[in-house]
Structure formats: structure tokens, C-alpha cells
Amino acid sequence: MSYTGPGFDPPPSRRPRRAPLTVVVAALVPGALLGWFVYAAVGDHGGGHGDGAATLRAAPSATAPSPGRDAAGAAPSPGYPTDSASASVPVDGKGPGASSAPAATGPLKGKVVVIDPGHNPGNFRHTVQINRQVDIGTHRKECDTTGTSTNSGYTEAQFTLDVARRLRTLLQRQGATVKLTQDGDRPWGPCVDERARIGNTAHADAAISIHADGSAAGNRGFHVILPASVHAGAADTRPITAASRALGERVVGRFVRATGMAPANYVGDGTGLVTRGDLGGLNLSTVPKVFVECGNMRDSKDAALLTSGTWRQKAAQGISEGIAGFLGG
Known part of the structure; x- marks a missing residue:
């Protein structure tokens, strides 16, 4: 050049x-x-x-x-596509952290979706803050955690932020208004109670938290976590459990079709669905919400998929189709 x-x-x-x-x-x-x-x-x-x-x-x-930097001289955001496969996949026309306005028309026009990229790439630098206990209704637990990583060091927080940005773009193209709980724009967190509150305050029609698991090698596949029926303290998921299950079922079906990955072989009895009552992000939600564990970072075969930009685009596509199906798009 x-x-x-x-x-x-x-x-x-x-x-x-x-x-x-x-x-x-x-x-x-x-x-x-x-x-x-x-x-x-x-x-x-x-x-x-x-x-x-x-x-x-x-x-x-x-x-x-300079090589490896953008036109402003800034280094790429951690976890944003750097492999050659992902470089050819359009993610967001304005760059890694940019948020374009929702489309004027589209099947999801008027719908609000909140995407929650699990953890935060900077959490490990703020252990005091993320170890602070917060109330999740049923009990108190840590504000947040660092998440897991592949054996080669690709972190869950990098993965979740990348998939969330891809998912945002796909949903916005269909007319949805999309909000992220964090977009690499804060040094740590937010805490799990704030993550739920962001979706509630936005009156989201659907909320989804992106994660990847850290199970034992040999445990493969993805699963979707549904909120249990919880009524304790500040938590009351009873009004959203049915709608959340409908959202989760649609995400499971579309995820399999888009990625070719089978449901987890170690939880969910092959259904890809798991119900839990110990997650603050679900317990405190007042809008339909699920978690997606997109694969097991500690299994080498799953990790090979999770570290591929091309596969992450497929994952975002499957999730977006599941959300659109739930919202009637």
C-alpha cells in the first residue's frame, strides 16, 4: 500500500x-x-x-x-472480528461499537429488543466491584463474574460482545429498536440486577442474554435457559414464564437450523432447554427473557466453532430468527 x-x-x-x-x-x-x-x-x-x-x-x-488499526488510529475492540473469515462478514456499517438507527420499515418495526452480552472484558480488573453482593429475589449473589474462556484464552466476554453486535445489526435491519446492556463502553459490569432492570425499563418485547458455557471437555452443544417460576422478594417471574418459554423454544429451533450445532448432550435431555431459578438476570426480569449458552468453550470442538467469525455470524442469525419468530416478524 x-x-x-x-x-x-x-x-x-x-x-x-x-x-x-x-x-x-x-x-x-x-x-x-x-x-x-x-x-x-x-x-x-x-x-x-x-x-x-x-x-x-x-x-x-x-x-x-497503521496495520491492525482503524482510520482514527485506534486498535480494534477486544473480541471484535479479526480473523479473515469474520472480516468478510458485514456486522455494523459504522464499526464495532456503533449503533445505527432502526430501519424505517420492516417486520419488527415498533418492537424493542434488549440484548445482554454476558460479563464484560474488563471485569477481571475490577474484582472488588463484581464480587459485591446484590439481591436477586431468592438470595444474594455476586454482582457479576469474569466468565469462562477457551483453553487458548479467547474469553466468554469477548465472544458475547461480538455475537451481540452482530445480532443487533440483524434485528435493526428488520426494523427493531435494539438496546445493549453494555457495548464495551464501561469498564466493568453491569451487575446482574441492573442487566434485568435495563430490559424492564425499556419495556422490551423480548430480552436475551448471550453466554458460552465452561463445562468439562466432551460436553458439547448449546442450550437455552428459561426462567423458573419464582416469587420471592423483588422477584416475580410468574407473568413471564410462558412467554419466555415460547421465546426459548423458537430460539432453539432456529439456532439448530442456522448453525448446525446440536442441543447440549449434558443438560436439557437433548431438548436444548433448561429451567433455572438462580439467575438474577432472569429472576428480576419483568419482560420475556432467556439466556443462550452458545456452546462449551472448554471443549476443543465447540471452541473451534466459537472462535470462528463465520460461525458467530451463524449463531447471531439463528438467534435473530428465533426472536423474530417469537415477535411475529
Whole structure:
């Protein structure tokens, strides 16, 4: 590519200085010829020296972005597609963290979807904050956790944020208004109670939390977690359990079709559905909500899929189709 920088600047253009000629007697041909020779000699020599009329340099062109950085010179967001497969998949026309306006028309026009990317890439730097106990209705538990990772170090928080951004784009193209609980725009969290509150405050028609599991090697596949019927303290999921199950069932079916991944072989009895009453993000929700555990990061075969940008796009597609089916899109 073209690069302008140290050692690559274009050579300076040179503008000759022309000393003024004094014509004493215009009629004397020898004098005129002598003046001409003096003029030529000064013009050829004067480019490199001057009395304040400095040699003009060509204006440098705009510096091209360094490899691995965007046009503003910023490094890519952690976990955003960097492999060649994902680079060819359009995710969001404005960049990793950008949120485009919802489409003017589409089957999901007027619908609000809240996407909750599980954990946060910066949680491990804020252990005091994320270990703080919060009330989830049935009991108190940690504000958040760091999540799991593949054996090679690709974190769950990176994975969830990437899939969430892809999912946002797909839903917005269908006209939905989409809100993320975090978009790599905060150093840690939010806590699980705030994650639920964001969906409630938005009056979401559907909310979905993106995760990946950290089970034992050999345990493969995805599963969708549904809220149990909980009525304790600040939690009351009774009004949303039926709608959440309908959402979860549609996500399971579309996820299998889009990704080719089978439901988990270690939970859910092959149905891809698991019901839990110990998750604050579900217990405190007042809108239809499910968790999607997209695969097991600790199994090498699942990990090979989860670390593929092409597969993550398929995962986002399957989830978006499930949500659209639930919302009647």
C-alpha cells in the first residue's frame, strides 16, 4: 500500500530563484547576451539557497492507518472480528461499537429488543466491584463474574460482545429498536440486577442474554435457559414464564437450523432447554427473557466453532430468527 512517513516523504519540489536583471543598454546585444548567461547561471544554482524564500515542499498526504488499526488510529475492540473469515462478514456499517438507527420499515418495526452480552472484558480488573453482593429475589449473589474462556484464552466476554453486535445489526435491519446492556463502553459490569432492570425499563418485547458455557471437555452443544417460576422478594417471574418459554423454544429451533450445532448432550435431555431459578438476570426480569449458552468453550470442538467469525455470524442469525419468530416478524 501507499505509505507516507519517515524515509518515504516525496522529494521536495524545487522552485528556482530568479535574480532581477538590470539592463543597462537594451540596444547593446553583447550586454544582453551577458545578462542572459548570468540569469541562467543564477537560476540553476539558486534552488538550494535563499534569503527567506525557503524551498517549497510538497504537502504530505494523509497518513494511512497503521496495520491492525482503524482510520482514527485506534486498535480494534477486544473480541471484535479479526480473523479473515469474520472480516468478510458485514456486522455494523459504522464499526464495532456503533449503533445505527432502526430501519424505517420492516417486520419488527415498533418492537424493542434488549440484548445482554454476558460479563464484560474488563471485569477481571475490577474484582472488588463484581464480587459485591446484590439481591436477586431468592438470595444474594455476586454482582457479576469474569466468565469462562477457551483453553487458548479467547474469553466468554469477548465472544458475547461480538455475537451481540452482530445480532443487533440483524434485528435493526428488520426494523427493531435494539438496546445493549453494555457495548464495551464501561469498564466493568453491569451487575446482574441492573442487566434485568435495563430490559424492564425499556419495556422490551423480548430480552436475551448471550453466554458460552465452561463445562468439562466432551460436553458439547448449546442450550437455552428459561426462567423458573419464582416469587420471592423483588422477584416475580410468574407473568413471564410462558412467554419466555415460547421465546426459548423458537430460539432453539432456529439456532439448530442456522448453525448446525446440536442441543447440549449434558443438560436439557437433548431438548436444548433448561429451567433455572438462580439467575438474577432472569429472576428480576419483568419482560420475556432467556439466556443462550452458545456452546462449551472448554471443549476443543465447540471452541473451534466459537472462535470462528463465520460461525458467530451463524449463531447471531439463528438467534435473530428465533426472536423474530417469537415477535411475529
